[in-house]
Amino acid sequence: MKKMITLGIETSCDETAVAVVKDGKILSSEVSSSIHLHSQYGGVIPEIASRYHVEYIYPALKKALSDANVGMADIDLVSVTKGPGLPGSLLVGIAFAKALSYALDIPIIGADHLKAHIFSCFINGKHECEIDGKFPFLGMVISGGHTSIFYCRDMDNFDLIGRTKDDAVGEAFDKVAKIMDLGYPGGPIIEKRAGEYMGEDLIDFPRALLQDSNDIDFSFSGIKTAVLYHWRDSAKDESEKTKVCRSFQDAVIDVVIKKIKRALEIKNTKRLAVGGGVINNEALRRRIMEEAQTLEVELFLPEKEFCTDNAAMIAAIGEKMFKSGKRSDLSLNAEPVFL
Numbered sequence: 001m002k003k004m005i006t007l008g009i010e011t012s013c014d015e016t017a018v019a020v021v022k023d024g025k026i027l028s029s030e031v032s033s034s035i036h037l038h039s040q041y042g043g044v045i046p047e048i049a050s051r052y053h054v055e056y057i058y059p060a061l062k063k064a065l066s067d068a069n070v071g072m073a074d075i076d077l078v079s080v081t082k083g084p085g086l087p088g089s090l091l092v093g094i095a096f097a098k099a100l101s102y103a104l105d106i107p108i109i110g111a112d113h114l115k116a117h118i119f120s121c122f123i124n125g126k127h128e129c130e131i132d133g134k135f136p137f138l139g140m141v142i143s144g145g146h147t148s149i150f151y152c153r154d155m156d157n158f159d160l161i162g163r164t165k166d167d168a169v170g171e172a173f174d175k176v177a178k179i180m181d182l183g184y185p186g187g188p189i190i191e192k193r194a195g196e197y198m199g200e201d202l203i204d205f206p207r208a209l210l211q212d213s214n215d216i217d218f219s220f221s222g223i224k225t226a227v228l229y230h231w232r233d234s235a236k237d238e239s240e241k242t243k244v245c246r247s248f249q250d251a252v253i254d255v256v257i258k259k260i261k262r263a264l265e266i267k268n269t270k271r272l273a274v275g276g277g278v279i280n281n282e283a284l285r286r287r288i289m290e291e292a293q294t295l296e297v298e299l300f301l302p303e304k305e306f307c308t309d310n311a312a313m314i315a316a317i318g319e320k321m322f323k324s325g326k327r328s329d330l331s332l333n334a335e336p337v338f339l
Contacts, residue, residue, distance in 0.1 A: 003022050003023045004022065004023055004076050004077065004319060004322075004323070005020065005021070005022050005027075005070060005074050005075055005076050005077075006020070006021045006022075006075070006076065006077045006078075006079055006315045006316075006318055006319040006322075007019075007020055007061075007064075007075045007077070007078050007079070007100070007315065008020070008021060008079045008080075008111075008311035008312060008313075008314035008315025008316070008318060009057070009078065009079070009080040009081065009093045009096060009097050009311055009314065010080075010081045010093065010113075010116075010309055010310060010311040010313075010314045011053045011057065011081065011085075011089045011090060011092050011093030011096075012081045012083070012084070012085025012086065012089055012090060012093075012113045012309060013044060013049060013085055013086055013089055013144075013145070013309060014033060014034045014035055014038060014044050014049045014052070014089075014309075015031050015032070015033045015034075015308065015309040015310070016031070016032045016033075016034070016052060016053045016056045016057050016060050017029070017030065017031040017032070017060065017309060017310050017311035017312075017314075018030050018057070018060040018061045018063075018064040018311050019064055019310065019311035019312040019314070019315045020064050020065065020067075020068035020070060020075075020315065021129075021312065021315035021316050021319055022068075023319075024128055024129040024130075024316060024319065024320075025126075025127060025128050025129075026123060026127035026128070026129075026312045026315075026316070027067070027068035027069075027070070028063075028064045028065075028066075028067035028068035029064070029305065029306075029310055029311060029312040030060045030063045030064040030067065030311070031060075031308070031309070031310050031311070032052075032056045032059070032060050034048065034049055034052035034056075035185060037052065038184065039183065039184045039185075041184075042174070042178050042184045043174065043184065044086070046086045046087070046088050046089065047088065049086060049088070049089050050086070050088030050089050050091070050092055053089055053092035053093065054092055057092060057093070057096050064311075072100075072104060073104075075100075075104060075106060076106060076107075077106060077107050077108075077109065077318065077319060077322055078097045078100050078101050078104075078106060078107070078108045078109070078318075079097075079108075079109050079110075079111050079314050079315050079317070079318020079319065079321075079322075080093050080094055080096075080097035080108065080109075080110060080111065080314065080318075080332075081093055081094075081110075081111055081112075081113050081116070081314050082094065082110030082111060082112065082113075082328075082332060082333070082334060082335050083112070083113060083334055083335030083336055083337065084112075084113055084114065084145075084146075084335060084336060084337035085113055085334075085336055085337065086336065086337075087334060087336035090334035090335075090336055091334055094110075094332060094333070094334055097332075098330050098332065101330065102330060107322065107327065107328075108328050108329065108330065108332060109318045109321055109322050109326060109327065109328045110328045110332045111314045111317050111318045111321070112158075112317075112335075113309075113314075114141045114146060114148060114150075114158075115150075115158050115317060116313040116314050116316075116317045117141045117143065117275035117276050117302075117313065118139035118140070118141060118150065118152065118158070118273050118275050119131065119275075119313050119316060119317040119320075120275045120302040120306040120307070120310070120312070120313035120316075121139075121273035121274065121275050121300040121301055121302050122134065122273070122300055123302065123303065123306050123312065123313070123316060124303075125303065127312075129316045129320070131320070134271060134273075134300070135152060135153060135154045135155075136151065136152060136153045136154070136269060136271070137152050137269060137271035137272060137273055137298075137300075138150070138151060138152070138260075138263055138264055138267055138269050138271065138272045138273070139151075139152045139158065139272075139273045139274075139275075140260065140263075140272070140273070140274045140275070140276075141274075141275055141276040142168075142169050142170070142256065142274065142275075142276040142277075142278040142279055142284070143168060143169075143170050143276035143277045143278055144168060144170030144171055144174065144185070144187075144277055144278070145168050145170065145171065145337070146163075146164075146168050146276065147163065147164040147168045147169045147218050147220075147256075148160060148162065148163045148164070149161050149162035149163070149216055149259070149260075149263050151263075151267050151269075152273075155320065155321065155324055156324075161216060161263065161266075161267070162215075162216035162217050162218065162259060162263060163217055163218065164217065164218040164219065164220065165217050165218065165219045166219055166220060166221040167220040167221055167224060168220075169218075169220065169252060169256065169278050170185075170187055170276075170277060170278045171220075172220040172223065172224050172252065173185075173186040173187040173190050173252075173278070174186035174187070175224050176190065176224060176227050176244075176245075176248055177189050177190055179224075179227055179228050179231055180231055180241055180244065180245075182241070182245075187277070187278060187280075187281065188280075190245045190248065190249060191249065191281050191282065191283065193241055193242045193245035193246070194242070194245040194246040194248075194249040194250075194283065195246075195282075195283075196242045197242040197243055197245065197246035199243065201243070202243070202246060202247045202250060203230060203243065203244065203247035203248075204247075205223050205226050205227065205230075205247055205248055205251040206222050206223055206226055206251070207223075207251055207254050207255050207258075208220070208222045208223065208255065209255065209258060209259075214262070214266060215262075216259050216262050216263045216266065218255065218256075218259060220252065220255075223248065223251055223252065227244060227248055230244065231244060249281075249283060250283075253283060253284050253287050256284065256287075256288075257287055257288070257291055260272065260274075260288070260291070261291065261295070264295065264297060270295075270296065270297050270298060271297065271298045271300070272288075272292060272297050272298070272299050272300070273299075273300040273301075274288055274299075274300075274301055275301075275302050275306075275307065275313075276307065277307055277308040277309070279301060279302065279307050280304060280307045280308065285301065288301070289301075
């Protein structure tokens, strides 16, 4: 039986990504980021992101095909991110995918960006996807635009059971970095500064857990405001910066861990998958691993290269959906989120 080759396309935000997957095996994953163009503005500018996609999506395709040692004629399926994401960015990827589907006379399928991040947790060190037999489990996405918890029953049922009411974790990191003029993106900068603090005198920033013990939604606007007020009245020296970064990071991680524990208890599950760009943070990653071990929970985390937005996860989940009978067509539309 001929093995299936899937082309994945991801353009939900500022990364232009193309990947090739062959029966669940990642053959190539090309990612070109426009983050350097956004840094001077302190955040992603949608118009700049979409124009970057237009310029770099074809070169990314050529590189992905070359790395996989396959040609366009070998592609059996195109899987593309349909949302959530920036409207203009999504439209570039979907239009490109539709053009390939039509020109090559091959099927197209639209993939959910958040589900794909959870799916990325099951791409192992050999670049093979191993999600079969893992359902049901608790899935979580922690990224710049999303902080969401899902109860994943099967490929067709990812029930959203918790989400942020205001800022996502990554967004909170970016805003706190902006408060202290640390630069953009804030996540890696704050993580580095937090790791430099060797003291024990941390700032007791608020942990917003919400009153209901069964509530697994998130809120990070309060801690962001607390940092703003503290920084306004502080000495604003380098030592204080590292202390604030460490205190802020610890507070955010505490909230994430407590919400994960609540969700695991409510859903009575012993499997947990956590994906998204913020899971690159070593302190967060370590705490989740420690808690999973303590709770005897089977934990799935993505390899570092698959934490941030990438097309390998889009190709892998699209291929799985297609084989299970799911179909899209050229009427496929974007499902954006307006950030």
